[in-house]
Amino acid sequence: MSTLSAAGSDPSASPRRSKRTEILENRPVNLDGFVEEWPEVGMVAMDSPYDPEPSVRVDNGVVVEMDGRTREDFDFLDQFIADHAIDASAAQRAMALSPTEIAHMLVDPKISRAEVLEVSRGLTPAKLLEVVKTMNVVEMMMALQKMRARRTPANQAHSTSARDNPVQVAADAAEAGLRGFRELETTLGVVRYAPLVAIALQVGAQAGKPGALTQCALEEATELELGMRGITGYAETISVYGTEAVFCDGDDTPWSKAFLASAYASRGIKMRFTSGTGSEVQMGNAESRSMLYLEIRCILVAKGAGVQGLQNGSISCIGVPGAVPAGIRAVLAENLVASTVDLECASGNDQSFSHSDMRRTARLLPQLMSGTDFVCSGYSGVPNYDNMFAGSNLDPEDYDDWNVIQRDLQVDGALRHVPEAEILAARNKAARALQGVFAYLELPPITDKEIEAVTYSHGSNELPFREVLDDLKAAQSVMDRGVSGLDIVKGLEAGGFPDIAEALLGVLRQRVSGDLLHTSAILTPELTTLSAINDSNDYAGPGTGYRPSGARWEEMKRLRHVVSARNPEEEVG
Amino acid sequence: MTIELDPQRDYPLASRRPELLKTPTGKRLDEITMEAVLAGEVAAEDLRIAPETLRLQAQIADSVGRPQLAQNFRRAAELTALPDEKVLGIYNALRPGASTKRHLTDIAEELERDYSATLCGRLVREAADVYERRGILAD
Numbered sequence: 001m002s003t004l005s006a007a008g009s010d011p012s013a014s015p016r017r018s019k020r021t022e023i024l025e026n027r028p029v030n031l032d033g034f035v036e037e038w039p040e041v042g043m044v045a046m047d048s049p050y051d052p053e054p055s056v057r058v059d060n061g062v063v064v065e066m067d068g069r070t071r072e073d074f075d076f077l078d079q080f081i082a083d084h085a086i087d088a089s090a091a092q093r094a095m096a097l098s099p100t101e102i103a104h105m106l107v108d109p110k111i112s113r114a115e116v117l118e119v120s121r122g123l124t125p126a127k128l129l130e131v132v133k134t135m136n137v138v139e140m141m142m143a144l145q146k147m148r149a150r151r152t153p154a155n156q157a158h159s160t161s162a163r164d165n166p167v168q169v170a171a172d173a174a175e176a177g178l179r180g181f182r183e184l185e186t187t188l189g190v191v192r193y194a195p196l197v198a199i200a201l202q203v204g205a206q207a208g209k210p211g212a213l214t215q216c217a218l219e220e221a222t223e224l225e226l227g228m229r230g231i232t233g234y235a236e237t238i239s240v241y242g243t244e245a246v247f248c249d250g251d252d253t254p255w256s257k258a259f260l261a262s263a264y265a266s267r268g269i270k271m272r273f274t275s276g277t278g279s280e281v282q283m284g285n286a287e288s289r290s291m292l293y294l295e296i297r298c299i300l301v302a303k304g305a306g307v308q309g310l311q312n313g314s315i316s317c318i319g320v321p322g323a324v325p326a327g328i329r330a331v332l333a334e335n336l337v338a339s340t341v342d343l344e345c346a347s348g349n350d351q352s353f354s355h356s357d358m359r360r361t362a363r364l365l366p367q368l369m370s371g372t373d374f375v376c377s378g379y380s381g382v383p384n385y386d387n388m389f390a391g392s393n394l395d396p397e398d399y400d401d402w403n404v405i406q407r408d409l410q411v412d413g414a415l416r417h418v419p420e421a422e423i424l425a426a427r428n429k430a431a432r433a434l435q436g437v438f439a440y441l442e443l444p445p446i447t448d449k450e451i452e453a454v455t456y457s458h459g460s461n462e463l464p465f466r467e468v469l470d471d472l473k474a475a476q477s478v479m480d481r482g483v484s485g486l487d488i489v490k491g492l493e494a495g496g497f498p499d500i501a502e503a504l505l506g507v508l509r510q511r512v513s514g515d516l517l518h519t520s521a522i523l524t525p526e527l528t529t530l531s532a533i534n535d536s537n538d539y540a541g542p543g544t545g546y547r548p549s550g551a552r553w554e555e556m557k558r559l560r561h562v563v564s565a566r567n568p569e570e571e572v573g
Numbered sequence: 574m575t576i577e578l579d580p581q582r583d584y585p586l587a588s589r590r591p592e593l594l595k596t597p598t599g600k601r602l603d604e605i606t607m608e609a610v611l612a613g614e615v616a617a618e619d620l621r622i623a624p625e626t627l628r629l630q631a632q633i634a635d636s637v638g639r640p641q642l643a644q645n646f647r648r649a650a651e652l653t654a655l656p657d658e659k660v661l662g663i664y665n666a667l668r669p670g671a672s673t674k675r676h677l678t679d680i681a682e683e684l685e686r687d688y689s690a691t692l693c694g695r696l697v698r699e700a701a702d703v704y705e706r707r708g709i710l711a712d
Contacts, residue, residue, distance in 0.1 A: 076707050083699075084641065117638065221661055228657050230620060248669040248709060255700035256667035258645075262693065263660045265649030268622035306645025342639065484617045489610055502607055508620045509605050512596050513587035514630045517646065519639065529585040533637055 029356035035323045042286025042294070045277070045321050045330035046133060050288040054127035056095045058088045067126040075244045077297050080254035084304030087121040094122030099130035106143035106340065107135070109541030113146055120340050125296040128340070132292070132333040137366055140329075140336050144370035146539045147339035149532035150520035151546045153371040155414035156183035156346060157381040159201055160388035163460045164193035166471075167431050167446055168386070170204030171454040174430035175423050176381040177208025179399065180415040182522040185236065185378050187217040187388045194218055195478035196443065196471055198231045199488055200434050202504065207430035210503035211523035213270065217389075220252070220260060227269045230485025230508050234270035234516075236311050236346065236377070240301050241275065242294025245285040258305035268511030270521060272309035272344060273302040277330055278320030291321055292330045296337050303341050308519045310338045311377045313348020313367070316390065322353045332366045339372070344520035344532070346377035352384070352391035360393050368405070368413050371546065373520045375413050383459040396458070406556050412548040417558050419573065428455040429497075436495015437488055441478070444470040503527070580633045586626070597623045597653065624650035644692070651690035667700055669709040676711070677701035
């Protein structure tokens with residue numbers, strides 16, 4: 001295209017554009033996708049003419065009508081929600097309140113979290129939708145800071161590798177633990193690598209700071225098997241969906257998922273479900289409902305199944321609500337609804353959705369500033385090209401920005417600045433520990449060269465290649481031989497890492513007590529359980545609730561470069 | 574024997590009421606030490622939760638207003654008796670289109686008869702009815 005033709009000389013030439021337009025055209029945000037609403041196919045965030053009107057009718061303690069449908073017309077989600085999630089004895093009183101009255105209760109700090117729960121236990125999906133529709137994002141944030149279950153916020157990281165390199169996963173897990181993450185999640189490029197990568201994650205996690213819990217996102221049955229063996233510590237990717245057709249496409253039902261929830265608990269393993277706005281329209285069957293209405297159904301399925309928590313906030317479908325008007329408001333609303341029905345909420349901010357730094361920060365702030373059980377579910381602890389969850393909204397390149405934002409706003413995003421020497425030591429130790437475990441389990445050796453490389457690397461491109469076929473054969477043998485978490489403990493001890501061995505045994509021992517099965521549970525580095533029971537959110541307005549103070553606030557003040565006020569030449573760290 | 578638990582006083586059980594905790598193999602928590610692991614005295618079965626413990630945790634969940642979580646723990650208590658493969662098998666049978674009504678009813682009967690798993694049995698029966706009504710049983 002020529003930009004030289006004089007105006008008017010060529011009628012087919014595009015109209016002249018300003019320099020400013022050209023600059024705006026080239027801004028990263030214009031690489032993002034935006035689409036107009038199309039309610040008929042569910043391409044609408046939270047305000048659809050096709051969403052049902054709230055209603056409830058209870059007969060003899062049974063919900064016989066919900067949101068305009070009578071019991072004989074209930075689909076399987078309706079029935080599960082009506083019979084398991086909604087407290088029929090609370091429903092009629094709760095449903096009699098107007099949506100704005102309930103929203104006021106959510107926002108007003110003088111109304112306690114417990115008082116809200118007395119109402120929310122009786123609300124139907126359509127009613128919960130009407131409630132959050134009356135709220136703007138600031139009101140939702142006010143509500144979220146009161147309604148999140150655990151008092152102290154936490155965070156979760158992704159530790160994956162484009163080459164499924166276990167050495168990298170171990171080193172990045174150790175670094176992430178040291179930086180403050182209390183949960184670490186991995187997944188695979190080549191699924192058969194899973195046992196080796198899950199072992200690496202477990203070793204690395206305990207090498208950084210004891211008590212970081214690990215999970216490996218896989219197909220449900222395989223994920224459960226790794227959990228039962230103690231190779232992973234908890235599970236999260238137990239997906240639920242908001243329409244019957246999409247639920248069936250996911251090869252599950254609310255009953256199979258409820259059974260799975262009990263299966264995990266029966267082995268003492270913590271788990272949460274996963275759902276998010278946009279999944280149904282993405283999978284092509286949204287029944288003309290808004291994304292948020294369908295997500296609220298998912299939230300109530302999780303509640304009814306008796307699972308302690310939910311990962312939501314659109315998650316891997318963030319591009320869908322991100323493309324429509326008020327989509328990011330709807331994503332905040334889904335986090336709020338999960339917290340409002342007393343579930344642990346791991347609040348998204350995971351999959352990358354925008355090319356714009358400004359936009360991805362704006363998407364993050366509501367969860368970061370309100371505080372959630374896990375602000376990110378997961379923050380990428382590895383560079384974008386290594387992130388096997390298709391990238392995250394936050395990357396390792398953002399660590400310093402995150403720490404500065406925490407310090408600027410005095411808001412606790414659960415991370416901290418760590419001096420490089422400590423990070424290098426942890427990465428190196430994790431890799432050496434894994435070398436010992438691999439040797440003990442007779443898995444393909446990890447060389448000193450690999451350890452040296454991973455200590456200083458940013459991503460898998462900088463690491464020596466491994467013999468993938470040997471690794472895959474070994475991964476299969478881990479499954480065939482029935483290697484368990486206890487074998488990893490023995491390998492750590494044999495390899496000369498008794499402290500990591502002790503930490504891992506401590507994590508495995510938690511299964512016996514079941515304390516971690518309660519809502520919003522994490523393990524502290526001292527291996528104490530912190531959950532919504534012994535660390536319940538007590539926010540009641542200014543001067544109350546969780547506020548970073550004391551040693552934690554002092555830790556948050558430290559950054560990579562802070563100079564002495566008295567001597568600007570001197571860095572105080 | 575019913576043990577009265579106060580969540581504020583007794584939770585976490587591991588640190589506050591360790592005397593109430595036993596592994597399914599009868600070990601106390603403080604017997605699961607590194608020495609015992611290295612001496613081969615701890616097996617994978619020792620790192621499991623006992624049904625009694627899940628029922629204590631259910632009591633705690635109930636007393637903090639989480640009846641669904643409590644019910645999940647009670648179903649889990651029943652499932653502690655089932656081998657891993659059986660648990661995975663029932664899960665797979667509950668997937669949509671995976672089972673006939675008869676097959677699900679048989680599973681429910683087995684759960685009730687062989688494992689006294691009445692809550693889980695009820696869940697499977699309920700699934701069988703809903704699956705029939707919604708047309709997602711196997712042909």
